Amino acid sequence: MNIIRCLLTNLLAAVSLTNLKSLGILLFLVLVVGIGTIIYYFYIKSLKPKHNNPDNNERVNNRRNFLVKIFALTLAGIVVQLLLPLLELLRKGTIVTGEISSGQETPPKIANITEIPPDSQISFVLRRNPDGSPGQHPAVLIHLPEDKAALVGKEFVAYSAVCTHLGCIVSYKSEEDALFCPCHAGYFDPTNGKAISGPPKKPLPEVKLRIDENGDIYAEGWV
């Protein structure tokens, strides 16, 4: 008895070898489908209508009860092997829980100016879409590099992060000095949100910012 158990565990361990196993099983499935189709093809080729071959009846008749038993046993096996996992799942399955946000307006504070070094970005979510409807609109706050900041006259700018081409999420790429959409390589100017190159045509909507005396940055809404 022990030997059998040992053999079985070894067999199972061998089956558990991952990569080769996956390949082998894929091969097995392909073989089953392929050989099955070939056998089925021969089977339908050898069917004859109204043939009623008495020899064939005799060939099978003496094993008839045996075949019925095999058929019933197979059906029972299938039902057991489908029910066993199902019952286990329904009995032992658990569900996750988590905090569900209330859906109210979140405080519009994004960050403190000390938290964002120049030439970098931070993502935040606005509770309003650019058209004023309530929603969850991803946006991006950029601390412009000094030369650009001097050009525009402000250090911090914020835009909608939703690409105006197909709605992917854009982010600030400091090495290219542009807002970049990874889906189809769209570029936006970080100083004014206008599309520079790629498929997008429309500019990114700008977010109105307010910086208080402590250096906290607030998103006031859309420009």
Add this chain to the structure above:
Amino acid sequence: MQRAGSEESCIKKFVRWLIERTGASEFTKTIIPRHALHPMYSFGGLASLMFFLLAFTGIIQLMFYVPAFGEENIAYESVRHFTESVPYGFVVRGIHSYAATLMILLSMLHFLRVYFTGAYAKPRELTYVIGIVAGLLSIASAFLGYSLRMDHISVEAIRIGQFLVLQLPGGNWLYSLIFGSGSFDEVIPRFLALHIGVAGLLAIALLLHFYMIHAHHISPPYDGSEPEPVIPFYPNFLLTELAAAVVTIGTLMTLSAVFPPELGFKFVFGEELPVGQPEWYLMAMYALIKTGIDPVLAGLVIPSIGLLILVIMPWVDPLYSRHPMNRRIATTYGLIFVGEYIVLFLYGQLTPGEQIPLLNALLLTIAVALVLGYVGVRLTSKPIPPKKIQKQQSGNSPSYAVRVILKNVWWIACLLLVFALVLGGFGIMSHLSENYYDAALLFGISIILMGWSLFTAKVGLVDAKYLV
């Protein structure tokens, strides 16, 4: 104890009573013609088997899915938990996801068979149209379904969906109708409800489809020959279908144990994620959108026109012959449509995260259209006369092999069953030691073998007298 003189067992009597009282006795008289036994004719049936599997696994997943985004993407966490921690969760989700893909693939193959063999000819036009509607509904339901995972691919799919809706005339109105405010907290429950609702519509479309097939019967052979009835539907063909269903379920179970269903990166606001690619059946449309032409034109207008021509084809196509080589318009258009679909799919698949230059796409699609158009015209240049009725050859070809197999049929079935039982026994051992991956794998292979055992036993039991 059976009474002497009564040859029928009580089970047989009960089955006969059941068939009579459910009004299904018509099915027992149906005889399946030979051409309908061709594997090509099995795609539709297999696709509807996928639908039943999807409904069943979907109901189980509904018990564990949490349709909420919350603070930290609860929906994704619930899917991950179901896949990784719930016993056999990966099998259920795996069967659901593989069956969805296979259902769309099989529906497409079924469509190709119907289209190129002209099975939509009078009086089956509406069956064909409803079939196309069912195919579109299944794609819509699949799209809504894979958006529920809330990984990076789903989020991008939702975003593109929202964007396309906004571009439509009356977009804002439609947008709030479908997505509410558009925040994920509102999108997820809506998508879940719509996913199930669209699947319900699909069920109605399928029932209509089946009803019409039943009313008009299966189409005769496309080459103009007479259909040749071979075996009865009940029980011979029904049992073949049962065996095929069992083998399919076993295969899907094995597949999902070896290759658990994919789950992308968790989507959280403010984190950069890789660009997701849409599922393969939407890739051709996505490639069109990537060329930079107006998204509504690329994603809605052009595919709709392409499909509309397919829909009206039964009324355009000549009636005198159903052979694909006798139907120049249908065959040429079908070839071009399939070719463009495949080429655009490949182009989109090979350029992830890149734009497709409009000029390249135009040149490629025009080249494909010209080449396949030429092929289609050449193929249909010579009319093919209807096939003459074949005289039944006296059975001689595979008779020896069949005789040997028939003689040993009980043996083969028994051997398959023993193999399956041994594997199933190993499976139960793994199951008891809570090693669910191995258990699912062993159960899956065992179910495949049992399917073949069913088929073999059935050949011996009910098919013997129809074999040569």
